[in-house]
Amino acid sequence: MDKAPDAFRTISEVxxxxDIPQHVLRFWETRFSQIKPMKRSGGxxxxxxxxxxxxxxxRRLLYGExxxxxxVQRILKEHGVKSVQGLADSAAAVSFGAIEDAIGASLMEPEEETGVRGSRDTDDDDFQGEEAEGIDFRFSETDDEEILTTFRKGGTAAPAGPSAIDRERLGRVLSDLVACRDMLDLALKDG
Incomplete structure (x- = not known):
């Protein structure tokens, strides 16, 4: 028997x-202060x-978009909880002002959990040297399908899984990264 739409739900039901593990929900509670479940006896x-x-x-913003x-923290701060709650309906369109700026800014900031070492202090604009002649610095073409097949294939697909556009974009990014690595290897070899 299903619960009424306005009934409270346990962590296992949610x-x-x-379709995410309970520990992920607990983790999200630490990252998003807006999530405030009631805690009863025994926690x-x-x-x-x-x-x-x-x-x-x-979930839709993290996994689907x-x-x-x-x-997501920035979206909650700038647009409020109601705008994110409105995305619970899968037919709702994701439309936040300056959405690309938020993505770009979040990608430029270091993540707290990563513990990245050896970050660069120099800026690309400070480069004073000349580009080597004869080296094509454009990105090379790679077989996107070959890269995508290396990902672990899960069981049944989650409702908000990656779309074909996301896979295509991911494939392009991966091929760009491979090309960057090749350029760095070549520069280190010549340098």
Missing amino acids: AQEL RRYYRPDDVDLLKGI GYTIRG
């Missing part, structure tokens, strides 16, 4: 509905309907 979590809609919107956690 995890099953969103059991109960999610309100608004919390479930917010989680659906966050490709945002980073920092990007």
Whole structure:
């Protein structure tokens, strides 16, 4: 028997509905202060309907639209909880002002969890040397399908999984990264 739409849900029910593990929901609670489940005896979590809609919107932004956690945090800060809750309906269009700026800014900022070492202090505009003649610095063509087949194939597809456009974009980015690595290897070899 299904619960009423306005009923509170346990973490296991929400995890099953969103098709994500419970530990991911607990992690999101630490990253998104707007998620506030009620906690009862024994620390059991109960999610309100608004919390479930917010989680659906966050899931769609992270998994369906490709945002980073920092990007979703910025959207919540700039556009509010209601705008993200509105994304719980899969037919709702994602339309935030300056959405590309938020993505770009979140990609430029280092993630807290990564612990990246050896970050560069120089800027590309400071480059004073000349480009080597005869080297084509454009990105080379690679077989996108070959790259994509290296990903682990899951079981049943999640409702908000990557679309064909996302796969194509991912393939282009991966081929660009391979070309960058080749250019760096060549520069280090010649240098």
